[in-house]
Amino acid sequence: MAVRGRIRTRDGWAVPHAVVTLTDMTGAQVLRAGADDEGAVRDGTDLAPGSYTVIVTAVGYAPIASTALVTAGGRAEIGNVVLARQGGTELPPPGPWTVDPAHSSVGAVAQHLGISSVHGRFTDFGARVEVAEDLEKSRVEAVIQASSIDTGNGMRDTHLRSGDFLDVERFPEITYRSTGLTPAGPDRWTVHGELTMRGVVRAVDLDLSCLGTGSDPWGGVRAAFRATTELRRDDFAMHYNQVVQAGISAIGTTLKVTLEIQAVQGEVLPEA
Known part of the structure; x- marks a missing residue:
């Protein structure tokens, strides 16, 4: 697998069908993969070694971006990515x-x-x-x-x-x-x-x-x-x-x- 990871909420629940996008240093998209029902991302796309930007999005959640390093073997582990619900950093409306x-x-x-x-x-x-x-x-x-x-x-x-x-x-x-x-x-x-x-x-x-x-x-x-x-x-x-x-x-x-x-x-x- 070239890219592996899991998408979770802050309390540990899977975020199914989250979308993981990788862009190279020029900003060009090189990979777009969806998470499965258990929030796991497993994509076998071949990637050149180097540094990439990882963007994770899901409906109802605030997007998050991070950096991933693809090894000489062509693999990148993005680990557990935690998404917060939109509006989750504030108390609800009065x-x-x-x-x-x-x-x-x-x-x-x-x-x-x-x-x-x-x-x-x-x-x-x-x-x-x-x-x-x-x-x-x-x-x-x-x-x-x-x-x-x-x-x-x-x-x-x-x-x-x-x-x-x-x-x-x-x-x-x-x-x-x-x-x-x-x-x-x-x-x-x-x-x-x-x-x-x-x-x-x-x-x-x-x-x-x-x-x-x-x-x-x-x-x-x-x-x-x-x-x-x-x-x-x-x-x-x-x-x-x-x-x-x-x-x-x-x-x-x-x-x-x-x-x-x-x-x-x-x-x-x-x-x-």
Whole structure:
């Protein structure tokens, strides 16, 4: 193969049918190849050794250019090329945005026995985002039904709903309300807010990435976000644990939380 590479989004998904163009030092096009369904580019065109400009384009993504060196053997490895959605370096347009639960997830990971992880998610939640003209005044409010915890094991989920952990009978809802927003990079922000769980209110910051905006098949506009944070169970009065051996706890004290969010512009009920 003369040219090989893979075209990916920032979160690792393939960009099928992206187009890779190579031009020589005079600006003349010498190769044009398309990526396959898995984002892979494999083209056998013979190229003379030397330096070339690589331009990668795909509908809905910002183009990117780089330099590739074709070896004496006539091969060029362009590696993993990462494309950003157009508009992905800015927050979505000001106004209300409604989180689409069918295309979003709220997940948490806890360490188990000190050697592996247990993954869980909440299946019943809703949220509203207000992007302000003054970005630092943007707001988010979210409500999670605590009883919707799902780790794939019924016995474990029942225990998690009990007073040892979420205590869903006394505290059926987990809520988050933002108090501010500060920039942390070209497409990253820190969301400052308060998380209420088991009746305990704690300040919790979210590390937020905006993955971009785009049209959906139903005539709407959507925006995608990823947010992460870490929580200590003890901060929310979840002290249950058992030591299994040599001081190792059955359940880790820290939870890694990841939110994969898709929101629809306006105060609307998202399509499935």
